[in-house]
Amino acid sequence: MPFDQAFKLSSVLLAIIAFSGLVFAQSVPLWIALPTAIILIVKLCDAGGISFVRRAMALVIVSPAIWNVLLIGAFVIFLIDLTVVSQDLLPAGIHFLVMLLSIKLLTLQQRCDYRHLYAISLMAILASAALTTDAWYLPIFLLYLLGAVWTLLLYHLTQETGESSAVITPTSTAARHATPPSRITHRFFWLTNGVAVITVGLTLAIFFVIPRIGAGVLQKTHGEALRTTGFSDRVDLGTIGSVKQDPQIVMRVELPDQPTVAKDRLYLRGLAYDQYDGRSWSHSGTRRRSLSLVAEGVFLARPVGSRLPDSLSVPIRQDILLETLDTPVLFAAPFAEVVSGDFLAVQVDAMSGLHLPLSPSSRSRYSVTSQVPQLVAGDRAAMALVYPDSIRSRYLQVPVESQQVADLAHRVAQQAATPFGQTLAIQQHLLENYRYSLEADTATLSHPLDEFLFVRKTGYCEHYATAMVMMLRTVGIPARLVTGFLATEWNEFGGYFTVRQRDAHAWVEVYFPQSGWITMDPTPSVSAAVGTSRWESIRRFGESFRLQWDRLFVRYSGKDQLAVVHGVREGSDALRERVSGWVSALSAPIGHVLNRLARLSRIVQPGVLELITGMVVVGLALLLLMLRDRIGLWASMHLSIAPSQHAIAQLYARMLRTLEKKGMAKLPAVTAAEFSRQVERKWAVAWPMVADVTA
Incomplete structure (x- = not known):
């Protein structure tokens, strides 16, 4: 393909890639995207050499007056878009940018x-x-870099070719043969792609090295938050069922320090509720306290004196990437001890629920270290338990119309002799005698718990949990309801839930x-229908890639740079120690050989060592003299030869082979000028061309 055609084609492809990025970001409305796409397709066909499109485009002549009218019209549309339609500078500016792109494509002259x-x-x-943080932007950006390298190289090559053709006129066959090619060759193709790969590498290096100073000025910070249920101050019984079939991702949870943690399920605690009025759950106290800031971005969730001993709990650390939700609640395994993240403040309520002051407007990444309590043997075997007054007054409340529930609770619990045994009996009763179903909508009933326990005997997690809490409280065991997420989908590629x-x-x-x-x-385990096909594995791999994209690019910060610097420093120290060990291991035998040579030099007679050294030097000098001609020939063929000289030498060699076939072989002792005169005498017709090449 000629350079001129490749230059026009790469320019249009570069515009197509940039336009595709805006389309994938869903920032271009249809009334702008459709005509722009048509213009891009027409220009692509024109640059690709399709004859009828070229003839049609040759008839389209955009005068300066029409160009000015188009610009004024685009600016008027921008003002209307800014003040009436979008009412936001970023989307209106993007629409104006796409209109400029379309106009410029029509006036490429x-x-x-x-x-x-x-x-x-x-x-x-x-x-x-600025409009997206999704991983699809990576291939678009890489394609743009590749297209930009090709376009800029072709831009300069076509400019130099035009200038050289206008100034230099070849006067000889050798000069014409030495003229640079004007078409894309295999060598040029791979060289350009190599430059593109180097450009990508330099871009990544600059990205990771340049200091992080914060978010971009044009970064899109607003967007529609994911709607959740069950995490407000008041939760009606039956509301969680509305989202139990929604596959949208809420968060991804890594367990970096827990390789032995079971990967089948992980409870992520949100809010706890202590008051039930027969239809809905609520908090008895809504006051929150701000967590103590012990370091930059590190908050202490539990005071040191209130922490459980290590023998009574299991530590678990979670790295959580939380999507944009419509709630300020932070989720973590029970119970959070330390919270770290880019937060100005973190709050905790009376039942250990974590909150931000406001709902976040973008994704949140944070880490939590939790202590999961374990039931001790004393509580398991105790025949009676004594509860503090603060616990009894708050977590034994039951609605007044729960007599039927109380009778059922006492009937089930009387089979056990200990409070823990009663707890297990109630849990087992719910697991074995009721059926899990999302079709049991009880949000509009006046007594949804009685409907679940005695009429329908079918429901979902809210019904099971509410029934267990009420039955436990009826027999004098403090309990409360907790809402959150039960993570069961483990991604083996990324190592996270x-x-x-x-x-x-x-x-x-x-x-x-x-x-x-x-x-x-008390809810029966109902596994979601997660496929095990190859497509499911590909989907999980894609999700893992998106998580790494968010970590390494979207959320890459100054703290990450410092961590990389510390890692490089530690790695360099380890490498230095290893290299010094290798040097010591190699220097030991070398030193041993040198010591033996030193002892040998003291043993031999004086002058023998100098004689051996002189013989070695003389031998090397003789070897260089013998190979002098070969070295000179190799240097003349491979060193200091410009491309034009190399082309002339190849042309001269081809001429000699042609003349040899005609019976005029050049002897080694004959110079080029003498051989030219011989050709003049024997083949007068060919002599002018031979003289031209020889000169």
Whole structure:
């Protein structure tokens, strides 16, 4: 393909890539995207050499007056969009940018027009970066870099070719043969792609090395938050069922320090509720306290004196990437000890629920270290338990119309002799005698719990958890309802739990004096229909890639840079120690050989060592003299030969082979000028060309 055609084609492809980034970011409305796409397709066919499109485009002549009218019209549309339609500078500016792109594609005539097109394409790819943090932007950006390298190289090559053709006129066959090629060759193709790969490497290096100073000025910070249920101050019984079939991802949870943690399920605690009025759950106290800031971005969730001993709890650390939700609640395994993240403040309520002051407007990444309480043997075997007054007054409340529920609770609990045994009996009764179903909508009933226990005997997690809490409280065991997420989908590629809306869950926390609040779940295990096909594996791999994209690019910060610097420093220290060990290991035998040579030099007679050294030097000198001609020939063929000289030498060699076939062989002792005169005498017709090459 000629350079001129490749240059026009790469310019249009660069504009297509930049426009695709804006389209994938869903920032271009249909009334702008459709005509722009048509213009891009027509220009692509024109640059590709389709004859009828070229003839049609040759008839389209945009005069300066029409160009000015189009610009004024685009600016008027921008003002209307800014003040009436979008009412926001970023989307209105992007729409105006796409209109400029379309107008410029219609007026590509001078080289300055191509420079304008490159500037508009660059602004478009930067705008798409400001509009999204999704991983699909990576291939778009890499394609843009590849297209930019090709376009800029072809831009300069076509400019140099035009200048050289206008100034230099070849006067000889050798000069014409030495003229640089004007078409894309295999060597040029791979060289350009190599330059593109180097450019990508330098771009990544600059990205990771340049200091992080914060978010971009044009970064899109607003967007529609994911709607959740079950995490407000008041939760009606039956509301969680509305999201139990929603597959949208809520968060991803890594367990970096727990390789032995079971990967089948993980409870992520949100809020706890202590008051039930027969239809809905609520908090008895809504006051929150701000957590103590012990370091930059590190908050202490539990005072040191209130922490459980290590023998009574299991530590677990979670790295959580939380999507944008419509709630300020932070989720973590029970119970959080330390919270770290880019937060100005973190609050905790009276039942250990974590909150931000306001709902976040973007994704949140934070780490939590939790202590999961374990039931001690004393609470397990005790025939009676004594609860503090603060626990009894708050977590034994039951609605007044729960007599039927109380009778059922006493009938089930009388089979056990200990409070823990009664707890297990009630849990087992719910697991064995009721059926899990999302079709049991009880949000509009006046007595939803009685409907679940005695009429329908079918429901979902809220019904099971509410029934267990009420039955436990009836027999004098403090308990409360907890809402959050039950993570069961483990991504083996990324090593994390994928938590979706359908994983919203409600369970029970039961209080034991020595152990604290213990998690218990009366809901039967219902595994979601997760496929095991190859497509499911590809989907999980894609989700893992998106998580790494968010960590390494979207959320890459100054703290990450410092961590990399410390890692490089530690690695360099280890490498230095290893290299010094290798040097010591190698220097030992070398030193041994040198010591033996030194002892040998003292043993031999004086002058023998000098004689041996002189013989070696003389031998090397003789070897160089013998190879002098060969070295000179190799240097003349491979060193200091310009491309034009190399082309002339090849042409001269081809001429000698042709003359040899005609019976005129050149002897080694004959010079080029003498051989030219011989050709003049024997083949007068060919002599002018031979003289031209020889000269």
